[in-house]
Amino acid sequence: xxxxxxxxxxxxxxxxxxxxxxxxxxxxxxxxxLPKVVPALTDADALGSAILQGLRESNxxxxxxxxxxxDPPDREFLEWLGLANYRQYQRGVRSVDVSAAFDHEPKEIxxxxxxxxxxGGFTPISRWRRMxxxxxxxxxxxxVQEAMQKATA
Numbered sequence: 001x002x003x004x005x006x007x008x009x010x011x012x013x014x015x016x017x018x019x020x021x022x023x024x025x026x027x028x029x030x031x032x033x034l035p036k037v038v039p040a041l042t043d044a045d046a047l048g049s050a051i052l053q054g055l056r057e058s059n060x061x062x063x064x065x066x067x068x069x070x071d072p073p074d075r076e077f078l079e080w081l082g083l084a085n086y087r088q089y090q091r092g093v094r095s096v097d098v099s100a101a102f103d104h105e106p107k108e109i110x111x112x113x114x115x116x117x118x119x120g121g122f123t124p125i126s127r128w129r130r131m132x133x134x135x136x137x138x139x140x141x142x143x144v145q146e147a148m149q150k151a152t153a
Contacts, residue, residue: 090116
């Protein structure tokens, strides 16, 4: 079974960014280009459907080796937002990590709110970790909505 990961980030202007991750030959998982954008957190079914699609795309391919100094993983994203560095982006952002291991369809999905540590990045808030038996995109969307309330900016 493939480990799959999507990071859901609530930006300070209320847009929701879905970062879909895949492994890289020479290092950690990196986002597959620019994030998918969901207009708001309010529609649980649309949110859950977008996250489910992201989980299906995660680790579908492995990224080739790359020079992390010459081509940092957040370069394209920061240019897209018009920001100089990741610290500028991170201010006021809330994050929820969604992961599952499956080949075709998920059975169990882990939803974990994160603490915005600013310089330390985002760290899991394990006491609010939730494992859910997948039933529907709406159920997944609601779990992420609840976790986002626990996440700290």
